Amino acid sequence: MNRIEKTFKELKRKKKKAFIPFITAGDPNLKTTEELVLSFEGAGADIVELGVPFSDPLADGPTIQASSQRALKKGINLSKILKTVAQIRCKSQVPIALMTYYNPVFYYGEDKFIRDAKASGVDGIIIPDLPPEEAKTLIKAARKRDISTVFFLAPTTTSRRMKQIVQASTGFIYYVSMTGVTGADKQFSSENAAKIKAAGKLTAKPVCVGFGISTPAQAKAVAKIADGVIVGSAIVKQIDKNKGKKNLVKNVTRFVWTLSRGLKD
Amino acid sequence: MPLPDKQGHFGEFGGKYVPETLMALLEDLEKIFKSLKADRKFKREFDFYLKEYAGRPTNLYHAERLSAHLKTLKVYLKREDFLHTGAHKINNTLGQVLVAKRMGKTRIIAETGAGQHGVATATAAALMGLECVVYMGSEDIERQALNVDRMRLLGAEVIPVTSGSRTLKDAMNEAIRDWVTNVGNTFYIIGSVAGPHPYPVMVRDFQAVIGQEARRQFRSKEKKLPDYLVACVGGGSNALGLFHAFFNDKRVKMIGVEAAGLGINTKQHAAPLAKGDVGVLHGSRSKLLETKDGQIMIAHSIAAGLDDPGVGPEHAYYKHIGRAEYVAVTDTDAVRGLKLLSTKEGIIPALETSHAIAYLEKLARRVKRKATVIVCLSGRGDKDMEQIKPYITS
Numbered sequence: 001m002n003r004i005e006k007t008f009k010e011l012k013r014k015k016k017k018a019f020i021p022f023i024t025a026g027d028p029n030l031k032t033t034e035e036l037v038l039s040f041e042g043a044g045a046d047i048v049e050l051g052v053p054f055s056d057p058l059a060d061g062p063t064i065q066a067s068s069q070r071a072l073k074k075g076i077n078l079s080k081i082l083k084t085v086a087q088i089r090c091k092s093q094v095p096i097a098l099m100t101y102y103n104p105v106f107y108y109g110e111d112k113f114i115r116d117a118k119a120s121g122v123d124g125i126i127i128p129d130l131p132p133e134e135a136k137t138l139i140k141a142a143r144k145r146d147i148s149t150v151f152f153l154a155p156t157t158t159s160r161r162m163k164q165i166v167q168a169s170t171g172f173i174y175y176v177s178m179t180g181v182t183g184a185d186k187q188f189s190s191e192n193a194a195k196i197k198a199a200g201k202l203t204a205k206p207v208c209v210g211f212g213i214s215t216p217a218q219a220k221a222v223a224k225i226a227d228g229v230i231v232g233s234a235i236v237k238q239i240d241k242n243k244g245k246k247n248l249v250k251n252v253t254r255f256v257w258t259l260s261r262g263l264k265d
Numbered sequence: 266m267p268l269p270d271k272q273g274h275f276g277e278f279g280g281k282y283v284p285e286t287l288m289a290l291l292e293d294l295e296k297i298f299k300s301l302k303a304d305r306k307f308k309r310e311f312d313f314y315l316k317e318y319a320g321r322p323t324n325l326y327h328a329e330r331l332s333a334h335l336k337t338l339k340v341y342l343k344r345e346d347f348l349h350t351g352a353h354k355i356n357n358t359l360g361q362v363l364v365a366k367r368m369g370k371t372r373i374i375a376e377t378g379a380g381q382h383g384v385a386t387a388t389a390a391a392l393m394g395l396e397c398v399v400y401m402g403s404e405d406i407e408r409q410a411l412n413v414d415r416m417r418l419l420g421a422e423v424i425p426v427t428s429g430s431r432t433l434k435d436a437m438n439e440a441i442r443d444w445v446t447n448v449g450n451t452f453y454i455i456g457s458v459a460g461p462h463p464y465p466v467m468v469r470d471f472q473a474v475i476g477q478e479a480r481r482q483f484r485s486k487e488k489k490l491p492d493y494l495v496a497c498v499g500g501g502s503n504a505l506g507l508f509h510a511f512f513n514d515k516r517v518k519m520i521g522v523e524a525a526g527l528g529i530n531t532k533q534h535a536a537p538l539a540k541g542d543v544g545v546l547h548g549s550r551s552k553l554l555e556t557k558d559g560q561i562m563i564a565h566s567i568a569a570g571l572d573d574p575g576v577g578p579e580h581a582y583y584k585h586i587g588r589a590e591y592v593a594v595t596d597t598d599a600v601r602g603l604k605l606l607s608t609k610e611g612i613i614p615a616l617e618t619s620h621a622i623a624y625l626e627k628l629a630r631r632v633k634r635k636a637t638v639i640v641c642l643s644g645r646g647d648k649d650m651e652q653i654k655p656y657i658t659s
Contacts (some may be wrong), residue, residue, distance in 0.1 A: 055429065055560040056546060058438045059284045059445070065428050077558040102282055103545045107559030131544070133272055152285035156448060161288060179286050181444040263639045 002146045002154040003095035003123045004171040007046050008206045008227065018172075018228030019219070019260035020208060022049040022099060027078030028243055030084045036239075039253040041094040049126065052081055052100035057171065059128040061183035061231050063233040067240065078104050078113070078237070082120040091119035097124035097150060105138070114141040115170055124148030124171045130166035139168060150174050153207070155191065166199060172206040172228060176191060177213065183233030184212050189204030193225045220262035231259055240264075273462020275582035281461040283548045286445045295463045297368055302470070307363065313351045314359045315474065318392065319349045319579075321356075323475075325482035325639070330610045333522050333542030341491070342612070342642040343479045343507065352615065352644030353475060354385035358454055360471030362389040365452035372451045376440040377403055379569030379617075380412025381644065382456030387421035389454075397421040400439045400522045402432040408425045408520035412648065423600055430563045457500025458577030461548030465577050472506025479639050480510045487637060493628065496641035498591065499535065499571035499621040501580045503643035507587060518590065520628070521580060524566030524618045535564035537576045538584050538591040544575075551578040551653060567596035567652070568616035570644075599621040600656050603646060614619040616652065617643035 001009070021040050037048050053068035053076055059175055078100070084191070085096055100115065105127065114173040119123070124147060130138070132151055142149045148171025153162060156179060166173060172252050175196055178186045192209070198216050199207050209222045210230030219229045238255045273279045281291060303305040313357035315321040323344045332340045358375075365373060373390045375397070377383030382455055383399040390397035397655065403425040406413055416423050429435035444453045458465045458472070476494075483491055494511060496504035498521040501589060511517045526534035537552040544553035546561055554562040554574040564574045584587040594602070602623030607613045614622055621640050628638065646653075 046339075056434060056438050058441045058547070061442075062428070069429070071453035072560065103553075103555070103561070106545055107542070107555060107557075108549075128284050129548075131281060131283070131285060131288055134280050134282055154284070154286040154288075156286050156289045158289050158292075165285070176284075176286060179440045181450050184446065186446075 002148060002171070004047055004097065004148050007095050008172065011046060015200070017226070017263045018206065018208060019044055019263050020047045020049055020228055020230040021045050021237065021256050022062060022230060022232030023235060024051040024053055024071050025081040026053060026071035026074055026083065027067045027236070027239060028070065029074060030047040030076065030080060032248065034084050034088055035249045036252060037088050037094065037096070038092055039249050040256050041092055043253045043257040044264055045094065045256060046228070047095040047097060047261045049097050049099050050081065052078055052098055052104055054101040054104060057101060057154070059181055060201050061181040061233060063183045067236045078108050082116050082122070085122055086119060086120035087135040095123045096147070097126055098122055099126040102127050102130045108158070111141050114145055114147055118145040118147055121166065122147065125151055126150040126174060128152065132164055135168065152176055153195070155179055155189065157193060161200060161201060166203045166205065169205060172208050174230070175199070175207050175209045175226065177209050177211045180211065182211055186212055188212070188222070189217070196225055216258050216262045219259050223263045225246060229263060267463065269466060273466065275579050277543070278517050278551050278578035278581040279462055279465060279549050281307050281548065282545050282550065283461045284445055286448060290448055291461055291463070293368070298463050298467050299363060301364065301367065303382045304577055307367070310473070311360055311363055313462045319355045319359060320347055321474065322478045323347045325479055325486070327486070328610050329455040331606065334609055337629045337632050337635055338625060338628040338634065339637045340625065341639045343475060343639055345475060345503065345641060345643050346612070346614065346645035350385050350388050350648065351474060352381050352385070353506060354456065355388065356474055357456070357468050357471045357502060358382070358389040360395050361452070361454040364394060364396065365395065365454070368452060370450055370452035371395060372447065373454055374400070374440050374443050374451055375431065375454045375456060376400050376436040377456065378436065379648070380405070380409040380416065380570055381570055383423070384412055384415050384419070386454050387416040387419035390418045390421065399423050399444065400426050400432070400436040400443070402426045402436050404431040405433065409569060425583070430565065435627070438508070441547070443618050447619055448480060456504045458505045458579055459500045459547060459549060459575060463575065465579055468502055469505045469509055469579060472502050473509045475503065475506035475641060476508060476510030479507060482493055483639060490514050490517050491639045492518060492636040493638040495621050495624060495628065495638055496523065497522045497571060498538070498576060498580060498641060499524070499573045499617060500575070500578040503641045505577060505579055507639065507641040508583070512588065518611060519583070519588065520624065521591045523591055523593040524568055524571035524620055526565040528595055532563040533537065534593065535566040535571050535573055536593040537574060538580060539593045546575050549578045551581045552576055567599055568620065570615070570617040571620065592624060594620040600653065603653065612642070612645065613646035614642060615646050616649045618643045
């Protein structure tokens with residue numbers, strides 16, 4: 001059982017929901033990324049998602065696109081991010097999932113990536129452009145080293161696919177709250193609740209909801225129907241807003257705290 | 266025939282690498298496309314528009330003066346430049362727009378680099394009375410103002426893409442983002458033999474008419490099959506369109522010509538088959554120009570239609586199994602090819618096509634005895650007049 005699974009087990013026992021903040025690794029720099037992760041842990045983050053910047057992030061909206069571009073300009077790559085995770089591991093056991101597009105992983109080499117990720121203390125991987133059909137070798141490598149493979153469910157997912165996705169997922173299942181890209185401002189459909197419930201009937205694995213959740217009220221509402229809430233763009237926006245400021249970490253952490261608080265009552 | 270497997274793989278290439286939101290739609294599309302292939306009514310409808318609207322069949326023209334100049338080659342030109350909108354692109358957009366209608370979609374989106382696919386899509390959408398949105402990099406919008414006006418005149422909305430490198434690959438990212446968002450009513454018309462399965466197969470099948478006609482025409486003129494097929498390769502739809510019907514004719518050699526830009530050994534080229542690595546972009550695995558960190562590089566070519574860091578997966582497969590050979594031609598040589606065809610035959614080819622023409626001079630030196638060749642004259646050069654002005658000597 002890795003840190004992600006342990007965390008959900010513990011949350012279940014306490015009847016609590018997971019709060020999962022996302023940030024792009026290396027924006028504004030890796031030192032800040034490290035500080036933010038450590039500080040988020042104290043602000044109610046149960047798991048942290050670290051984004052690996054990619055030149056062509058086709059599942060992301062403008063906020064995370066811009067954030068990825070900033071990180072890439074600083075020369076951030078997978079190796080450097082893994083080193084940062086290793087540094088975080090010297091100080092904290094907060095579960096860390098890497099969110100990356102497939103090509104950087106493919107180019108790095110799947111087996112080598114899984115081995116190095118495990119060695120640096122990564123607990124899970126989330127790859128938005130890699131459906132389970134194309135992930136067989138990666139899943140095999142990840143199972144061997146107890147790294148969770150998180151796959152996506154979408155409002156458009158058919159029931160046949162749902163079975164396959166639930167089966168391929170470990171750690172948790174990522175439910176995309178709407179048809180769209182990250183950070184979009186789209187109404188949270190009531191049909192989602194039914195879909196999440198359907199997934200829940202197939203598995204005991206936790207289902208967490210992300211995409212388009214930006215306010216404490218939304219986070220709280222979503223937590224009522226899911227096992228966890230993922231917030232990305234709204235936090236990345238705060239990082240950008242506080243760019244160059246001395247209290248960047250403090251200000252962004254305060255925002256994360258306002259989001260997580262509603263889940264902890 | 267080298268059909269892809271059920272998941273759309275050509276050997277290790279191809280596949281479906283897209284966000285989950287699109288997976289169900291792609292499965293639907295696959296099913297419908299498969300059923301339409303056996304649907305006589307659909308075939309009649311498609312053939313009707315190809316003939317009556319686009320202007321098929323296109324001529325296979327024996328280029329006598331060019332052949333005399335090349336000495337060792339007898340050259341036939343497959344005149345896709347005769348088609349409505351001036352290039353082979355219309356074959357594919359007519360096919361896909363008919364599929365879109367069958368699926369009940371009311372909104373068409375497309376990406377475009379040079380604007381040729383955008384114009385062909387806007388044309389097909391206007392013909393069918395469908396809403397059309399074209400994504401185009403803001404860099405390309407400046408470079409190809411004329412095509413932007415064309416698309417707008419045809420009733421399409423042209424949306425400038427300002428993210429990333431602001432060129433074709435970013436336009437495709439943005440089109441995919443739109444698609445993910447509006448998956449219910451929107452059909453994405455991809456312009457090349459690229460993207461997630463079943464697009465590479467679908468586009469190939471709609472373009473395969475080029476080779477089917479050319480094979481028939483050549484046999485009736487020469488009573489045999491050609492020794493060589495030559496076509497330019499960006500994404501690779503005109504090349505695959507020509508090659509596909511000859512796949513089992515093992516003695517027919519196929520040559521795809523990529524853009525070497527400023528030189529194949531510089532960083533300024535668009536030749537992923539010659540110089541790229543295996544990677545995953547825009548829904549499929551193929552050869553790609555990428556950095557050692559797995560980031561996608563920006564391609565360069567004088568021909569905007571070849572200016573692409575990726576290439577269709579079936580070409581990567583053809584190269585891998587040795588069925589086709591891929592070579593690359595520089596910007597400078599392409600301009601020479603353009604002038605050569607203009608002065609020898611009175612045909613001004615597109616800059617993309619000029620790469621294939623330019624390679625003929627090299628091929629002519631390579632062959633030991635007289636050989637026959639079909640070149641896909643994929644598009645006409647009017648669109649490039651502004652760009653080649655500096656190269657015209659009075």
